[in-house]
Amino acid sequence: MTNRSFEQVSALLDDAIADTREQAQQLDTLLSDNEAQQVWARYALYGRVLKGEAAAQAPADISAMVAARIRQEAPPSQVVQGRFGKHRMARWLRPAGSVAIAASVALVAVLTVQQSQPVAPEQSVEPAFATNPLGGRSPVSYNTVLQQNAPSEAERAQQLRLLQSYMLDHSQQLQLSLQAQQLNEQSEAAAPQKDDN
Amino acid sequence: MNNLKQQHHKKMITNAWRSSITGLLLLCGFLSSSAISQPFQVTDSNQNQAVALYDEMARALRELNFEATLVRSSGTRLEPMTWLHGVYPDGTEVELIVMLNGPDMRILRIGDDTSYYEPHDEAYTIHSDVTFGLLPAAFYKNFSELQPHYQVVGGRGVRVSGRNTHFLRILSRDNDRYHYGLWIDVESKMLLKMQMMTPQGDILEQLQVTTFVERENVPIGMSDVRGIPRPPRLYEVRNLRPPQFNLQPQWLPAGFELLRAGHRRVADSGLPVDYYLFSDGLTEVSIYVGSQQQQGLPSLAMQGRESIVNSTQQNLAVTAVGKVPVTTLQRMVDSMRAVEPNATQP
Secondary structure (H helix, E strand, C coil): CCHHHHHHHHHHHCCCCCCHHHHHHHHHHHHHCHHHHHHHHHHHHHHHHHCCCCCCCHHHHHHHHHHHHHHHCCCHHHHHHHHCCCHHHHHCCCCCCCHHHHHHHHHHHHHHHHHHCCCCCCCCHHHHHHHCCCCCCCCCCHHHHHHHCCCCHHHHHHHHHHHHHHHHHHHHHHHHHHHHHHHHHHHHHCCCCCCCC | CHHHHHHHHHHHHHHHHHHHHHHHHHHHHHHHHHCCCCCCCCCHHHHHHHHHHHHHHHHHHHHCCEEEEEEEEECCEEEEEEEEEEECCCCCEEEEEEECCCCCCEEEEECCEEEEECCCCCCEEEECCCCCCCCCHHHHCCHHHCCCCEEEEEEEEEEECCEEEEEEEEEECCCCCCEEEEEEECCCCCEEEEEEECCCCCEEEEEEEEEEEECCCCCHHHCCHHHCCCCCECCCCCCCECCCCCEEECCCCCCCEEEEEEEEECCCCCCEEEEEEEECCCCEEEEEEEEHHHHCCCCEEECCCCEEEEEEECCEEEEEEECCCHHHHHHHHHCEEECCCCCCCC
């Protein structure tokens, strides 16, 4: 479809075509042309949204898509069971919600900033020092340390990996702790019963 | 004698004066608490209203049938996701979160089992009635669980996602923790927006619901999720070894309690460490103690959604991670002391 025909669809929608013959012709095009119908639908939706009439239908569509995709998905148990052996245990848990990736992004940013800009710890950190004195010593010593023996690329990558592994481990432990709390609550609720899982 | 009488008289006068001041103050307090139009006034009635509203939000997160889309932002990172929640007629809760950008990650919670599905890695199930990663687990419980160390303050909400909201602020009683701002739908009591910020007011993480539709029943997208195969349940190694380095923090922010302690290996890197997990009910801090030679990280401190501090204490590498200001972590790390005289050194 050309821009011209988009305009025509738009005009048709706004009832802006004076000539009845042209209007009839436009309607014919619209009814015969698949693409034109989609354009019509989209324009109509824009119009309704602009006038605040559109019902919030988007989530319904998304949920349908989600359902469809879940149905397509291979049954996870089959995929997983076999691979869930001893060797794989170490890697079992990526924090859902991609905590690790987010963390890595933040760390890269911070570390590179520190390399290029000496001094001045984060401003947000300072006011808290005043209220929570830390025994007189500078509490955030990363600037100086990283400055003095500027690590090589490889060392930095290794450090990042290490830091990330702590972050990952932290979120794993939080999940396990949630599970432990749940089990505690349940064993408290039904003390004599044995867990049948 | 006369002198004594005079003194007594004086005392009576001051007492009368004092009680009238108290009366005046009480009256002022009463007047201001009845004037609801003033936000952020921490009066008893405001406090009670705020607590009631928080509890209603916690209930809404458990009981509403809804379909929502939301965006999480921290730093320059944006993560859009869909969030469906419902309750089956038999009372079983079901929740589905789908990440819309990047790897296709989903979290499906049915009742007390939460499964984490990922495209390239092992999926797993955790026995938990809270979906980890979106909201703090405390948001699903009554505020009384957080009561001694946090306070909740009500304020006037603005329009969020096209809806009118109430505003709640969750503040720690000290500056050792992050604060939260919550925008709660007036009608449904659903959480529509959340901000996590430093005590200084810098925003570290935000959740913004972009569309929200309440449904009569479980959303159609989840009507048949009970048929989906669940990945294997994660079991913990029960025979935890006790800590070996015997270095423990002597200072904790008020309300933090030890949840777990043991000697284990850090995920991924495999470093052997003493591990301690502390929680105040809303946020958690992990502390790792290990060999300095093996770890080899410089002293560093980074503040963010998760802060991290690494430092050397008594020739051991001490690392702390958690959603608290970096100063809090640093103070905990600096307070690490040997707890037993015959602590074994590597």
